[in-house]
Amino acid sequence: MTRPPTSRDLARLAGVSQATVSRVLTNNPKVNAETRARVLRVLEEANYTPNALARAMKTGRTDTIGVFMTRVTSPFHAELLDEIGRVLSALGLHMILWNIEHDPEESVGKVLQQRLVDGFLLTSATYDSSLHTMAVESGTPTVLLHRGIDGLDCDQVVGDNWQGAYDAGRYLVESGHTDIGLVTLTHTGNTSRDRDLGFRAALADAGVKIKPSNVVSVGVPHADGHAAAQKLLSRKKPPTAIYTVTDLLAFGILDGARALGVRVPDDVWVIGFDNTSLAAWEAFDLTSVSQPIHAIVEKGIDLLRRRIEDPERPTEIITLPCPLVVRGSTGGR
Amino acid sequence: MTRPPTSRDLARLAGVSQATVSRVLTNNPKVNAETRARVLRVLEEANYTPNALARAMKTGRTDTIGVFMTRVTSPFHAELLDEIGRVLSALGLHMILWNIEHDPEESVGKVLQQRLVDGFLLTSATYDSSLHTMAVESGTPTVLLHRGIDGLDCDQVVGDNWQGAYDAGRYLVESGHTDIGLVTLTHTGNTSRDRDLGFRAALADAGVKIKPSNVVSVGVPHADGHAAAQKLLSRKKPPTAIYTVTDLLAFGILDGARALGVRVPDDVWVIGFDNTSLAAWEAFDLTSVSQPIHAIVEKGIDLLRRRIEDPERPTEIITLPCPLVVRGSTGGR
DNA sequence: GCGAGGGATGAATACGTATACAATGAATAC
DNA sequence: GTATTCATTGTATACGTATTCATCCCTCGC
Numbered sequence: 106m107t108r109p110p111t112s113r114d115l116a117r118l119a120g121v122s123q124a125t126v127s128r129v130l131t132n133n134p135k136v137n138a139e140t141r142a143r144v145l146r147v148l149e150e151a152n153y154t155p156n157a158l159a160r161a162m163k164t165g166r167t168d169t170i171g172v173f174m175t176r177v178t179s180p181f182h183a184e185l186l187d188e189i190g191r192v193l194s195a196l197g198l199h200m201i202l203w204n205i206e207h208d209p210e211e212s213v214g215k216v217l218q219q220r221l222v223d224g225f226l227l228t229s230a231t232y233d234s235s236l237h238t239m240a241v242e243s244g245t246p247t248v249l250l251h252r253g254i255d256g257l258d259c260d261q262v263v264g265d266n267w268q269g270a271y272d273a274g275r276y277l278v279e280s281g282h283t284d285i286g287l288v289t290l291t292h293t294g295n296t297s298r299d300r301d302l303g304f305r306a307a308l309a310d311a312g313v314k315i316k317p318s319n320v321v322s323v324g325v326p327h328a329d330g331h332a333a334a335q336k337l338l339s340r341k342k343p344p345t346a347i348y349t350v351t352d353l354l355a356f357g358i359l360d361g362a363r364a365l366g367v368r369v370p371d372d373v374w375v376i377g378f379d380n381t382s383l384a385a386w387e388a389f390d391l392t393s394v395s396q397p398i399h400a401i402v403e404k405g406i407d408l409l410r411r412r413i414e415d416p417e418r419p420t421e422i423i424t425l426p427c428p429l430v431v432r433g434s435t436g437g438r
Numbered sequence: 439m440t441r442p443p444t445s446r447d448l449a450r451l452a453g454v455s456q457a458t459v460s461r462v463l464t465n466n467p468k469v470n471a472e473t474r475a476r477v478l479r480v481l482e483e484a485n486y487t488p489n490a491l492a493r494a495m496k497t498g499r500t501d502t503i504g505v506f507m508t509r510v511t512s513p514f515h516a517e518l519l520d521e522i523g524r525v526l527s528a529l530g531l532h533m534i535l536w537n538i539e540h541d542p543e544e545s546v547g548k549v550l551q552q553r554l555v556d557g558f559l560l561t562s563a564t565y566d567s568s569l570h571t572m573a574v575e576s577g578t579p580t581v582l583l584h585r586g587i588d589g590l591d592c593d594q595v596v597g598d599n600w601q602g603a604y605d606a607g608r609y610l611v612e613s614g615h616t617d618i619g620l621v622t623l624t625h626t627g628n629t630s631r632d633r634d635l636g637f638r639a640a641l642a643d644a645g646v647k648i649k650p651s652n653v654v655s656v657g658v659p660h661a662d663g664h665a666a667a668q669k670l671l672s673r674k675k676p677p678t679a680i681y682t683v684t685d686l687l688a689f690g691i692l693d694g695a696r697a698l699g700v701r702v703p704d705d706v707w708v709i710g711f712d713n714t715s716l717a718a719w720e721a722f723d724l725t726s727v728s729q730p731i732h733a734i735v736e737k738g739i740d741l742l743r744r745r746i747e748d749p750e751r752p753t754e755i756i757t758l759p760c761p762l763v764v765r766g767s768t769g770g771r
Numbered sequence: 772g773c774g775a776g777g778g779a780t781g782a783a784t785a786c787g788t789a790t791a792c793a794a795t796g797a798a799t800a801c
Numbered sequence: 802g803t804a805t806t807c808a809t810t811g812t813a814t815a816c817g818t819a820t821t822c823a824t825c826c827c828t829c830g831c
Binding site: 121122123124125128135136137140159161162163164165 | 809812817
C-alpha cells in the first residue's frame, strides 16, 4: 500500500515543475500547448487525481455542501433528499448529510465552524432549535429550504403553505363539509403553523366553525396519525372530513380509519399535505397539497451558489405555489 | 465578514506558541496544567473550532465516511441510510452521500481517489457496475453493506437472503399453497438473486413446481409490482400466493390486487422482503422477511473502522439471519 | 556547587496544492 | 544591435494544523 502520487511526483515524471502541473490542472491558459499535452498524457497514465483536501485548503472551496435534515425515512424528506442529491451531483458538488435528530445541538455547532463545506442547506428549521441562528452566525453561506423562519436574515425557499392549506380548506367547504377535523403538529415550525392557520382561515372566511374537539395535536409519526383518527372517528358523530398537515399523518389517519372499518371517502374525506409519491398509490389514493420539491431545491441551491459567490448580496425569500391535487380520498378521480 | 481565527491567533492571545495550542487541542499530556487551563479559557472565549481541512491534511484522517447508495426514496434504503447516519453520528464521524444513480461511473471513480474520506460504505453493489472493484482498487478501506459480491476480496456484511427466501417458500408450501407466483428483479445483484434462488429451492425441496408463467421479472419501482400483479392476477386461474423480492414490489402487488378487487389474504397471499416499517402499516399489513438493518450497519461500520486501523487484516464476510415476520397478508395475526 | 535528567515550551517543518513573483528566452520595434 | 515586450516556466510561499527537534529551566542527587 503505497501513498498516492502527488502533483510533485507527476511533475518530475513530466520533466516540468509542480507549478506547471498545477496550472494544467486548473486550466490556466498560460501554459504552452505542447507542454500541456505532455503533462496531460503523464497525468492520464498515472491515473492521477488531485488531493481534494490540499486543493480545498489552498482555494478555500471544498465543492461540498452540508445538508441538515431530520427523519430521512419520512417519505417527503426522502424525496427532498433525493432531489437535493440529484441537483448537487449535476453541479459537481458533494453533499455531507447531517441528521440533526441524532446529534446534540452543541456538536452541530462545532460542525458549522469546521469549514468543511462551502455552504449549508437547512431543511428542518424550527423555533425550538437555534440551528438556523448558529448557521447564519457561523458566517458560512446558508439557505433555508422547505422550512422557513420569520424575520431571519437568511435566504429562504419555501412552499406557500398558507395558501395551499387555504385552498384545501376552501375545497372542503365548497364540497359541502361543515364538520371538519384538523390534525395538526405540536412542534414549532413555520411550515406546520402556516398549514394550520391557512386552513383555519379558509374555514373562517366561509363562516364554518371548527369545533375544538375536532382539533388534535400530535407528533410526526404515522402512528400518531393513526391514533388521531381513532380519536376523531370513534366518536358518536365523527367529522365528515379530516385535513392534516403532512402526508405521513394522513397515511396514519387512513390506516386508523381502515382499522375502524370507516370507509374513505364514503364515510370520511381525508386530505394530506406534501403530495409524496406514496399519495398516488392505490393503498392511499390521497388528495394532498403538492409541494414543488424540484423547484424548491433547484431555486434553493441556486440561491446558495449565488451567495457563495457574493456574500454581500441582499437576502431573498422565495415562496412557491402549492397546488391541491385531488384524488380518491376526497371522492376525486 | 472576517476570516475565522486560527490556532496561531489564539496562541498569540494566550501568550503561548501555536504548537502549545495544538497540543491542548489534541489532548497531548505534555502540557502544564495551568497553561492548558489558560489556553482552554481563551479557546472558549473565542469560540474557536479547528479547521477540519488543515487537520485532515496533516493527520491523513478526515473523520468522514463516504456512502454510496441508490434510490433514497425507496423505504428500505431510507431506513438503511437513517441507520448509517445514526451510527456514524454516535462515533463522531461525518457522512458524504453519493447517489450513484445520478453520477456517471467515471465521475464516481474520481471521487474514490480524492482522499476526501477515510473509508467507503457501498450499499448497492451490482455485477453491472464496477464500482466495487474501483473502490477496492482505490486503496481506500471499503465495506460492502447489504449487497455483496461473490469472490470479491473486500469486507462484506449482508443478510442471509437465501435462507430468508427459503423460509418464505417453505412457509407458503407448508401452508398448502402449490400455485405460487414469483415476482423477481431483472437486475444483477447477489441480493435479489439469492432471494430468488432460495425461494425456488424451498419449493423444489417440497416437490412444488413453479410454472414459468407464474414468474415475472420486473424493475424496482412500485409501479412494476403493480403491473406484475395485474399480469398474474387477471388470469383465469391466478396463483394463490405471490412472493416477491422487495417490500416495494410487494406494496405494488398489493395495490395491483386492490385495483383488481382481488382480496388479500382471502384470494391471494403476498410476501415481501425487507420488513420495512411500512410493512406494518394497516394499508399493507405485509408478511415480509426481515432484514436486520441495525445489525448490518453496526457490524459493517465496525468492520470499516477496524480496516481503517489495520489495512492488512484479512477480509471478513458476515452473514446475518433474516427471520420471516408473519402478518395479515398471509392470514397471520 | 555542579552535572544529569526531565518537564515544558518554542521554533521549524511538512502535508499537497495554488499562485504571486522572478527569471528566462524569444520575438519585436526602433 | 539594443531595448522592450510577451509568453512560458520555475522558485518560493501560503493555507492551518500536528509533530519533530531543539531549547530552556528547574529539580535532584551527589
